[in-house]
Amino acid sequence: MQSSANIRLANGIKRFTTALFRDVLLVAISVIILYPLLYMITISLRPIEEIWDPSVVWISKSLTLDNMIKTIDFMDYWSVLWRSVRLTVVSSLLTVVSCSLAGYGFARFRFKGRELLFMCVLFTIMVPAETIIIPSYTQFWQFDFFGLGYLLYPFLGEPLTANLLNTELTLYIPALFGSGIRAGLFIYLFRQYYRGLPKELEEAASIDGCNAFTTYLRIAVPSSRLTMVTVFLFSSIWYWNDYYFTNMYMNNARTVSSTLAALPSMLNAILNGLSETLQGFDQVQISTMIQSGCLLLIIPPLILFAFCQRYFVQGLELSGLVE
Amino acid sequence: MKMKNRLTYSRREAMRGVLFIAPWLIGFIFLFVRPFVTAIVFSFNNVDLSNGFIDLTGMGFKNYTDAFTEDTKFMVLLTQALSKMVYQVPLVVFFSLFIAVVLNQKFASRGFFRLVFFLPTIISSGVVLGIINGDTLYNAMQVGEKTTYMLQTVSVQDILRQSGVSETIITYVGSILDSLLELFWYSGIQIVIFLSGLQGISPTLREAAHIDGASAWDFFWLITFPMISPLLLTNTVFTIISTFTDYNNVVISYISEIASKMELGFSSAMSMVYFLITFVIIIVVYFFLNRKVFYRNT
Numbered sequence: 001m002q003s004s005a006n007i008r009l010a011n012g013i014k015r016f017t018t019a020l021f022r023d024v025l026l027v028a029i030s031v032i033i034l035y036p037l038l039y040m041i042t043i044s045l046r047p048i049e050e051i052w053d054p055s056v057v058w059i060s061k062s063l064t065l066d067n068m069i070k071t072i073d074f075m076d077y078w079s080v081l082w083r084s085v086r087l088t089v090v091s092s093l094l095t096v097v098s099c100s101l102a103g104y105g106f107a108r109f110r111f112k113g114r115e116l117l118f119m120c121v122l123f124t125i126m127v128p129a130e131t132i133i134i135p136s137y138t139q140f141w142q143f144d145f146f147g148l149g150y151l152l153y154p155f156l157g158e159p160l161t162a163n164l165l166n167t168e169l170t171l172y173i174p175a176l177f178g179s180g181i182r183a184g185l186f187i188y189l190f191r192q193y194y195r196g197l198p199k200e201l202e203e204a205a206s207i208d209g210c211n212a213f214t215t216y217l218r219i220a221v222p223s224s225r226l227t228m229v230t231v232f233l234f235s236s237i238w239y240w241n242d243y244y245f246t247n248m249y250m251n252n253a254r255t256v257s258s259t260l261a262a263l264p265s266m267l268n269a270i271l272n273g274l275s276e277t278l279q280g281f282d283q284v285q286i287s288t289m290i291q292s293g294c295l296l297l298i299i300p301p302l303i304l305f306a307f308c309q310r311y312f313v314q315g316l317e318l319s320g321l322v323e
Numbered sequence: 324m325k326m327k328n329r330l331t332y333s334r335r336e337a338m339r340g341v342l343f344i345a346p347w348l349i350g351f352i353f354l355f356v357r358p359f360v361t362a363i364v365f366s367f368n369n370v371d372l373s374n375g376f377i378d379l380t381g382m383g384f385k386n387y388t389d390a391f392t393e394d395t396k397f398m399v400l401l402t403q404a405l406s407k408m409v410y411q412v413p414l415v416v417f418f419s420l421f422i423a424v425v426l427n428q429k430f431a432s433r434g435f436f437r438l439v440f441f442l443p444t445i446i447s448s449g450v451v452l453g454i455i456n457g458d459t460l461y462n463a464m465q466v467g468e469k470t471t472y473m474l475q476t477v478s479v480q481d482i483l484r485q486s487g488v489s490e491t492i493i494t495y496v497g498s499i500l501d502s503l504l505e506l507f508w509y510s511g512i513q514i515v516i517f518l519s520g521l522q523g524i525s526p527t528l529r530e531a532a533h534i535d536g537a538s539a540w541d542f543f544w545l546i547t548f549p550m551i552s553p554l555l556l557t558n559t560v561f562t563i564i565s566t567f568t569d570y571n572n573v574v575i576s577y578i579s580e581i582a583s584k585m586e587l588g589f590s591s592a593m594s595m596v597y598f599l600i601t602f603v604i605i606i607v608v609y610f611f612l613n614r615k616v617f618y619r620n621t
Contacts (some may be wrong), residue, residue: 022425029422030439033507036446036455102347109340110333117344124355126602128568130578131594134370134587135361136354146353164366177350185561187347212339234512241449244570261450294451301445305438 037298044068046293051284071292074267075259084240084255085300087171092235094175095183096228102178103190104220108202118191125184133248140164140249170249171239180239181245186231193227194220229311233304240301256300260293362591370587386592397593398572401600408604411509412562416555419510423517424543437518444511452508453571509566513558520551549617556612560605567601 038058043051044067046060071077106118130157142161149160162168174180178187197220205215221228243258254262267286341348364379366386371378390397426437446452484493524547532542566572574597580592 019430019550022428022430026425026436029507030436032504033439033442036451037442040455049621098346102344105340105347106344109336109343111337111340114340115349120351121347124351126568126605127359127598128575128594128601129357129593130575130582131598132355132358132362134365134582135358135590138361138372139354144348160526174350174354176346177354178347180351183347212343216343222615237445238448241445243450257449260454264454286486290454294454297449297451302442305441305445 012189018257032252036294040291040295040298043288044295046288048285048288051288067288067292068296069287074289075256075263075293075296076254077256077296080256080259081300083253084257087168087246087255088236088239090168091171091175091180091239094172094230095178095180095186096232097234098176098178098180099183099186099231100190100224100228101216102187103192103305104194104216106187106191107194121184121187123184125177125182125188129181129244133244137165137248137278140170166250166252168250168253171245181235181242186235189227189231190224193224197223226311229308233308236304237301256297260297263293264290350443356386363595365588365591366595367592368588370591372585382588386589387596390593394593396577397574400577402595404567404572404574405558405600408563408566411505411566412559414503415506415510415513415562416505416558419513419558420517420551420555422510423514423521424547425468426518427521440514441511443508447508447511458619510561512565513562516558516561517551518553520554521547524550556609556616559612560609563601563605563608567597 042058042060045063045065047062047064047066050060050062098116102121106121141163143164144159144161152160164173175183201219201223202206202215205219206212227308241257243255243261246253246255246258247261264286267289271283271286350518367380367382367384368386369382422440424431425442458488484490495585528546533544537545567575570574578590578597580596581593
């Protein structure tokens, strides 16, 4: 009896120390990760006068929305936000549709060159966007509708082209054709998922008279909704954070990301007297506005993430990444 | 009708498959292959867009040789990026595996921590991280000259300095600690991927191993590790790709800088060199790891 009690005690101590070690470690890392976020929140909500108040560490004596409101005005936040949301949601939805179709095609049908084409999918992930951005830019500048513009060559004497720069089509067209941001990764995820899906349901559907496409719509799509949520979430985070493509293709259309990327230099231009629009700015004011701007950028994806969080670990689990 | 009968089952299947991938295939040919080939052509030319059309002047391999001989920064940045990759990729992969194993245990607050560990993905793929680190107030509020995050490596370095450790070792330790702090920002997705793998390991296996007398340590190395080794491969390749294609990557930003000066032929040549090196590394790593990976089906 005595010895079994001892063993139980020893096990208890061991379990307790492991748990303690784990919690300390997790809390420590979480603090590092959360620090910038907490810092943004505390600086954004703090009145300017209290920024250097040594008695204020995290929670200021009074809270103010002044910094946020100033930043919202300065960034023209609401119109910029609307454009960002539109670009992100439309592009991500198109990405989900095109990548899911391609993933299903690669997973379910045997055809010549399938493996080679799938290697091409992986290849597209490896090429940095910067490598092909200039040709892509000139292509959208003189867009020939995937070569179709040349069909009109005999009639017009020149190929039919259109300048798509500064239109949102420059993001939507790649997304629709499975070449959006990190689309290769999503095609991979979808293929893995559909490969793991039992074929019986689809066979039953086709016996019941469904053709390949209606089988896909009625069986494959509903069953992959968790993977779709996951892909939508990842894709929208990347589209939301993107400022490279929008800066390149849509120079005068600001998104939240590109505005924020330009914010420090815009504010510093004011500070250095290069711009006269706002007077009485100092470094501290600028910093509070930058922090507010960062907060304004990450709040929307955080909200989206909180909504989808439930689905998405599950979604990856089902995506057959785990084989 | 006759025509339809002549199509064999496999031909019809192939046609359907091609129809499903058609949107991607069109995008691949026109939005990837065509720009990619154009970029290769650019890299052998001097490119001038100033007249409203693309004006090419043949340069042969001059852009390529210039990248290695004339340009003073390219090689330096390239070696810097490569050496950073050599230690960062294994660190990120093992760190995320470790965190995933910890987060896979059953405890009350694990949902909260999972959220926290995904947060870096939202922050670090955008401009926020760069902006905060460049902000003067943020830096001024941190104590000391080296400013990363709250857990300052400076304080560690101070302790070392006071205990009389030589300056070179201190700098070395400091740079290791700094890169450790950086890990958290690049591990979000890898943690999620590992976590999904760990959740696929059935609890009955653990029970069986426990009954057979395996310790948690044995279980990890003999069961868990082999079972998630395919994900180890996925994550390693993913980490290499994302460190190489990251906007914050020194080579990428240098190439963008050159491109913004409208030296498009030269920047294309550099990005081709960079891409080829990346590609070779990924292929080598893939085939090396793929031999060691354990696949459940085989």
